[in-house]
Amino acid sequence: MTSTRRRRSGAAAALTFSLVALAGCTGERESGALPPSPRTPSETATTSAPAPGEDGSPRPAGEPEVIVSGLTTPWSVAFVGETALISQRDTGEILELSDEGTRVIGEVPDLAARGEGGLLGLAHAQDFLYAYVTTPGGNRVVRFALEGMPGSFALGAVETIVDGIPSANIHNGGRLAFGPDGMLYVTAGDAADPEAAQDPEVLGGKILRVAPDGSIPADNPLPGSPVWSLGHRNPQGIGWDAAGTMFASEFGQDTWDELNIIEPGANYGWPEVEGVGDDDRFTDPVQQWAPADASPSGLAVVGDTVFIANLRGQRLRVVPASAPDTSSEFYVGEFGRLRDAVVTPDGDLWMVTSNTDRGAGSDDSILRVPLAAG
Numbered sequence: 001m002t003s004t005r006r007r008r009s010g011a012a013a014a015l016t017f018s019l020v021a022l023a024g025c026t027g028e029r030e031s032g033a034l035p036p037s038p039r040t041p042s043e044t045a046t047t048s049a050p051a052p053g054e055d056g057s058p059r060p061a062g063e064p065e066v067i068v069s070g071l072t073t074p075w076s077v078a079f080v081g082e083t084a085l086i087s088q089r090d091t092g093e094i095l096e097l098s099d100e101g102t103r104v105i106g107e108v109p110d111l112a113a114r115g116e117g118g119l120l121g122l123a124h125a126q127d128f129l130y131a132y133v134t135t136p137g138g139n140r141v142v143r144f145a146l147e148g149m150p151g152s153f154a155l156g157a158v159e160t161i162v163d164g165i166p167s168a169n170i171h172n173g174g175r176l177a178f179g180p181d182g183m184l185y186v187t188a189g190d191a192a193d194p195e196a197a198q199d200p201e202v203l204g205g206k207i208l209r210v211a212p213d214g215s216i217p218a219d220n221p222l223p224g225s226p227v228w229s230l231g232h233r234n235p236q237g238i239g240w241d242a243a244g245t246m247f248a249s250e251f252g253q254d255t256w257d258e259l260n261i262i263e264p265g266a267n268y269g270w271p272e273v274e275g276v277g278d279d280d281r282f283t284d285p286v287q288q289w290a291p292a293d294a295s296p297s298g299l300a301v302v303g304d305t306v307f308i309a310n311l312r313g314q315r316l317r318v319v320p321a322s323a324p325d326t327s328s329e330f331y332v333g334e335f336g337r338l339r340d341a342v343v344t345p346d347g348d349l350w351m352v353t354s355n356t357d358r359g360a361g362s363d364d365s366i367l368r369v370p371l372a373a374g
Contacts, residue, residue, distance in 0.1 A: 057305045057320055060330050060349060061372035067350070068097055069365040073357045075174070076298070077342045077350060077366070078122035078129065083150045084344075085129065086366070089118035089357065094129070096153050097366075106155030108142070110135045115169030121176035123184065125212055129155070130184065132174045139165035139172055141186055141214070161214025162226065166191035166204040171234040171251075175298060180244050183209050183217060186226075187248070189234040194271035197231050205232045205270060207248060207262060221265030231268040231282060237299030237308060237341075238262070241321040247306050249296035250285075257294040258285035259308070259319060286324040289313070298340030300349065302371060309338035311354060316341065336361055347371060 073089040084097040085105070092111035095102040108119050108131055117134030124130070128143040140163045145156030161184075165173075171189035179185050190197045190205035197205025200222055209228040211217055216226050237249035246262040256275025260268055260283070269282035276284045289296075295312035304321040315332040331351075339354035348368050355361030 056373050058302050058371040058373055059305075059318060059328075060316065060369045062370060064331065064335070064351060064367035064369040066365045067368045068102060069363055071095075071102075071356075071364040071366070073118070073354065074339065074352050074364050074366065075118075075120050075354075076122040076176070076340060077352060078124045079342075079345055080124050080129075080146065080153070081150065082345055083153070084350075085122060085124070085153070086352075087119045087122045087131065089113060089120060092119045092133075094119070094122070094131070094155065096151075098151060105148075105153045106144070108133050109158065112136045112167075117167055117169065117172045120172065120174030121187075123176035123178055125178050125184075128212070130161075130176050132176050132186065134167050134172060138163070139167045139174070139188065139191075141165075141176065141184070141210075143212075161212075162186060162208065162210055164203055165208075166193065166196065166202070168192040171204075173232075173235055175236050175238055177238045178212075179209075179246070180240055182212070184212055185209050185228065185238055185246075187232070187235040187238060189236075190232070190270070194233070197233065197270045198267075198272070200225065200227055200230060203227070206230050207232060207235060207238070209264075228264055229262050229266050229268060231266075231270050231272075233270040233274075235260075236297045239299050239301035239306065241301050241304050241306070243304075243321075245321060247299065247301060247319075247321075247324075249299050249308050251295060252288075252291060254291065256285075256288040257291050257296055259287040259296070259306070259324065260285045261324065287319065287327065289317075297338070297354070298342070298352070300341040300343045302343055302347075302349075307341040307343075307349060309341040309351060311337040311339065314338065316351060335365075335367060344368075 075089045076087045078085050086095040090113045092107045093104045096105050121132040129146045130143045144158050147154045147156040165188045168191040173187035173189035175187040186208040188206050196202040207229045208226040234251040235248045248260045250258045252274045266283040275288040293313045296308045299308045306319040308317040316330040319327045337354040340352040342350040351367045353364045
């Protein structure tokens, strides 16, 4: 069992990471409809660099098709083989998607869905389904034994593997992903406490790295700590390119949203800087955008191409890893707010909408679009 100090309203409290049973600003920004792209119905180039696809990298090919609708605040998708499992933030339900539609395989216990909190990220490894959950005591990462088989999956016993992540109505982070090293990476927002992002002993405003059982890897940059990087406001997307470079998308405040390349132990500046700060103490983003054009949430990486879902910006942004300061945009304003971008086992791209969470629509859907090389 390991522990570290946690700051909460000026008081110190013990923070532990263990395998224990689970018993119990503006945020993501409002947005109206956006005008269609001036180039084509679906694509806008935002730099002078070659558009994704012209160098042989993957790009969306054709118009997306709806594969499931009627969802309520979907947040994340995790694949178990060919089967997709979907989290619904406000209901706490995990859905299994099949040709017949969706079925609930279980609900997370002790849910405290409020504001941007609730059932957020999912990830799957071996026989476990991992979930990032807002509870009355804060955010935590839990894992369920996944029972059954496709068509009859069910949630088994649950255990907490990371506890003590601050929560609030806004800035909960919440993305989970296993890296190429087999470790579990967790994005934690500052939970409306900007100063926490600069405190290495507080888990808010950080990207965390733990082993699949929640233990702390010996090669983490801070001994005995799950903190992998700090100085984040509200990171919600993480992924790795073919060379192992880690990318993270992050909500800024009023000036700049960010795409960062994550290095262990690096400090990304919040709240001292927002966007490029030209300050030697901090690592600058490789790309930044005005919040009206972005509010980046989940991302997926295919080979050397990063696909970013945007909420307020209502677009899919595509960034070549070889030129991460450039990008192209697709489907601007066509499907509303986009929460996540997910690559399927057969190589298609899924986009998860997020319109029910802000009253922008009566239901949400997942759209599929093939990817093709240029």
